[in-house]
Every structure is written in structure tokens, then in C-alpha cells.
Amino acid sequence: MKDLLRLKTSLNEEIEKILNEQIKVEAHSSSIYLAMSSWCDDQGYDFSADFFAKQSEEERTHMLKLFNYVNDRGGRAISPEIVNIPADFESFRGVFEQMLEQEMYVTQQFNNIADKCMKVKDFVTFQFIQWFLEEQIEEEYVARRILEMFDVIGEEGTGRWEIDKHIPKVSYEG
Amino acid sequence: MICPLAHFEEVYKTDHGAVYQCSRQNCYWLDFAGGTTAFKVSDFFNFKKKVDAVDISAMIIDSSRTADFTIIMPFRTPRCFVLDINAVLNLRELLAGAKFMIELNSVVNECLNVTPDRAFRPQTTNH
Numbered sequence: 001m002k003d004l005l006r007l008k009t010s011l012n013e014e015i016e017k018i019l020n021e022q023i024k025v026e027a028h029s030s031s032i033y034l035a036m037s038s039w040c041d042d043q044g045y046d047f048s049a050d051f052f053a054k055q056s057e058e059e060r061t062h063m064l065k066l067f068n069y070v071n072d073r074g075g076r077a078i079s080p081e082i083v084n085i086p087a088d089f090e091s092f093r094g095v096f097e098q099m100l101e102q103e104m105y106v107t108q109q110f111n112n113i114a115d116k117c118m119k120v121k122d123f124v125t126f127q128f129i130q131w132f133l134e135e136q137i138e139e140e141y142v143a144r145r146i147l148e149m150f151d152v153i154g155e156e157g158t159g160r161w162e163i164d165k166h167i168p169k170v171s172y173e174g
Numbered sequence: 175m176i177c178p179l180a181h182f183e184e185v186y187k188t189d190h191g192a193v194y195q196c197s198r199q200n201c202y203w204l205d206f207a208g209g210t211t212a213f214k215v216s217d218f219f220n221f222k223k224k225v226d227a228v229d230i231s232a233m234i235i236d237s238s239r240t241a242d243f244t245i246i247m248p249f250r251t252p253r254c255f256v257l258d259i260n261a262v263l264n265l266r267e268l269l270a271g272a273k274f275m276i277e278l279n280s281v282v283n284e285c286l287n288v289t290p291d292r293a294f295r296p297q298t299t300n301h
Contacts, residue, residue, distance in 0.1 A: 001185075
């Protein structure tokens with residue numbers, strides 16, 4: 001019998017589902033970072049506000065990369081519904097701690113996708129997500145380095161102003 | 175009635191209905207509750223998801239008359255499915271069986287390394 005299923009899509013149902021879940025995670029990250037950008041701007045941390053705005057844009061790019069991949073392989077990418085985005089945050093340091101936690105969660109999700117790809121022998125998707133796994137090294141590094149600045153510089157006096165000023169300089173050389 | 179031009183093969187059949195595949199129009203036909211409906215491949219699986227998502231427990235617990243039935247109107251079909259609990263269960267059984275057979279067909283095709291006649295198949299030469 002003619003294989004209509006494979007004519008329509010090259011994606012396994014489970015892989016399509018897990019990729020759509022990841023699209024939602026990326027969109028959620030993008031929204032959280034935008035909320036953080038707004039909060040930083042409100043608190044007077046201009047450089048951090050710019051930093052989070054860029055992060056938000058980057059996460060959206062990641063989301064679209066996954067989104068297009070699902071559609072290109074014959075699947076159906078789902079535009080995610082994003083809810084529960086906080087408008088207020090505890091502290092300047094807390095914002096970056098939350099960023100690191102978010103990035104660690106994203107890494108964990110990509111590891112799960114890689115694991116699933118191996119199990120169903122979808123090496124095309126496995127190859128595709130290598131880019132994201134490499135990207136996560138940078139994301140986690142940057143978040144950790146920024147958190148370390150809180151300890152190195154200290155928050156007292158003009159410490160937070162100093163930290164904010166140094167945020168754009170944190171980069172991963174690889 | 176199934177399109178007379180359709181070249182269809184049985185995918186799965188139960189006492190309550192059947193699913194056929196039309197390899198000419200690349201679609202599935204659902205024969206259920208006295209009517210037939212054609213679905214594109216993705217629409218068929220979306221329809222299954224909708225049927226699977228019906229909350230049977232809520233239908234049983236809710237004593238209002240409207241809760242005895244659920245309505246599913248799949249896109250791109252002229253049909254409206256008005257289903258009671260029995261019909262939902264029967265339809266689920268039919269669609270689950272059909273999905274299994276469709277996936278099994280994919281696996282079998284893969285294992286046999288079947289390529290369509292019109293597809294390019296490299297010639298092998300024996301030396």
C-alpha cells in the first residue's frame with residue numbers, strides 16, 4: 001500500500017511533538033527576557049535592558065528556526081500560546097539567576113530532544129539540533145559570567161551601576 | 175458514498191465503521207455512522223487528536239442534557255460529527271486502529287526499502 005504518511009511528512013509524530021514543545025519553550029524564553037528588559041529599564045539599568053532585549057530577539061530567532069524546520073520537513077509547526085510572564089522581579093541579581101535557570105532548562109530540553117532523536121533514529125533532526133546545543137554553551141557561559149560579576153564587583157555603593165555598565169562586555173569567545 | 179473514481183484500499187475496519195486509503199487522491203476515507211468523509215493525511219490525524227481529546231469523564235459526570243453529546247466539525251469537510259459517548263468510543267477505536275495500520279505500513283515500507291516505481295533507483299552493475 002502506498003505510504004501516504006511518509007509522502008506527507010518526514011517527521012516522526014513524537015519528534016514533531018517534542019519540537020513543537022521546544023518552540024513554545026523558546027517563545028516563553030523570549031517573552032520572559034522581554035519582561036526582564038522592561039523591568040531593568042524601569043529600574044534604571046539601561047545596559048541590562050538592552051542586553052535582555054537582544055536576548056529576547058535571539059530567542060525568537062531560535063523559535064523561528066525550529067518553527068521553519070518543522071514545516072520544512074512536512075510537519076505542522078504550532079504558534080504557541082504564552083502565558084504567565086511575570087512583570088516584576090525580586091532583584092537585579094535575581095533576574096540573572098533566573099536567566100541562568102532558564103538557559104539550563106533549555107539545555108536540558110535539547111538534550112532530551114537529542115536523546116529522543118537517537119531512540120527513533122532521526123539523525124536529520126539530531127544533526128539539526130547540534131547548532132542549538134552549541135549555542136547553549138554560550139548562553140549558559142554568559143549568564144554565569146554575569147552572576148560572577150555580582151560577587152567580584154559587589155552590589156554595595158555604585159556596584160550595581162558598575163555591573164550594569166559591564167553587562168554588554170560579557171561575551172563567549174568559544 | 176465514496177468517490178467512484180477513488181482507488182481505495184481498506185486500512186482498518188471495525189463493526190462500527192472503516193477507514194480506507196485512496197492512493198489516487200492521497201487521502202483517507204472515513205466510513206462511520208452512515209456517512210463517508212474524505213480527509214487529507216494531516217487533517218485525518220488532526221481529527222483523531224480532536225476525538226482523543228474529548229473528555230468522556232466530563233460527559234458522564236455532567237447531568238445536563240447538552241453534555242450527552244459532543245460536536246466535532248473538522249475543517250475542510252462538509253460533515254459535522256454529533257457524537258454520544260458510545261460513538262466517541264467507537265470512533266476512537268476505529269481511528270486508533272487505522273493510525274496503527276498506517277504507521278505499520280510505513281514501517282513495512284521502510285523495512286522492505288520499497289521505492290515508488292516512478293522514483294529514481296540507481297542501477298547496480300554486476301562485475
